[in-house]
Amino acid sequence: MYKYAIFDLDGTLVDSMPMWCRLPTEYLQRKGAQPRPDLLEQIAVRTLPESVLYIKEAYALSEPPEQIAGELGEMAFEQYRTSVPAKPHVAQALEQLRRAGVVMCVASASEYEQIRAVLERLGLLDYFAFLHTCTLAGAGKHKPDIFLQSLARMGGTDPAEAVVFEDSLYSAQTAKAAGFAVAGVADAFSAANAPRLKSLCDFWCEDASRWPEIFR
Structure with missing residues (x-):
């Protein structure tokens, strides 16, 4: 679980x-x-x-x-x-995860102020325990620092108890190598790498409506 x-x-x-x-x-x-x-x-x-x-x-x-x-x-x-929009079904999925007691955070290569601005505007900020960035972690997602630090801040010690949601192949590879379960997220920008991402990940999500199933 x-x-x-x-x-x-x-x-x-x-x-x-x-x-x-x-x-x-x-x-x-x-x-x-x-x-x-x-x-x-x-x-x-x-x-x-x-x-x-x-x-x-x-x-x-x-x-x-x-x-x-x-x-x-x-x-x-x-x-x-x-102007940046949420992806389809994200708000509904996050609400279901919160009701299920899943502890959530954001781990992004974008900067803190940018992340906060878009999530606050979209009404999604309160779903997350905190926002973490590669800059704060001291390394990009080619290293597992941001994922391991995020897990520790949420109170976890075992990467196998956490799911990392990523649309990026190289980020998913990093998380997988560090012992996390990985959910690949389809995105038009990374479509060329979708076959490799699918084969790597524990779960594949065409959109956010699949996310709650992972935690049942």
């Missing part, structure tokens, strides 16, 4: 991946730089500070990292605050 649920944000709880696909490209174009085809691939596995350093160095931007981070953060925050 699983006791804990650790949710990714982007592509899992909210449909923000289209925004994140546009954001780095739009930012670089504003700076007069031509984004390379592998831009999204390069920053997908990095935390925000790591992504900022990559963008600065790879595109020879003159702005200091702090300014780049601030400008990107402002662009993303505005989208989270005003």
Whole structure:
């Protein structure tokens, strides 16, 4: 019986991946730089500070990292605050999980203020015991730190008692290798990796309506 649920944000709880696909490209174009085809691939596995350093160095931007981070953060925050929608059936699923006594948190590569803004606007914030980020954890999701720290903060000690919900293949691989049960979440952005994600995960969810079944 699983006791804990650790949710990714982007592509899992909210449909923000289209925004994140546009954001780095739009930012670089504003700076007069031509984004390379592998831009999204390069920053997908990095935390925000790591992504900022990559963008600065790879595109020879003159702005200091702090300014780049601030400008990107402002662009993303505005989208989270005003327009990023929840994915289908998420609110109903979270309500059922809360009634079942499942302890839930968010573990995301996005920044704390961004996560809080979108979840608060969508009326989902109170479902979660806390919000955790890769920046706070000190490592991206290529390392298990964020998942293990989240489990400990929820009061758990055994990863096998927790389910990590992820749409990202590399994040799911990290969680699985650390001993967590993993629920793969379908998302258009990661459709190319869906077959590999399905084969890796303990559960596969086309949408959030499947989530409560996992804890019964």
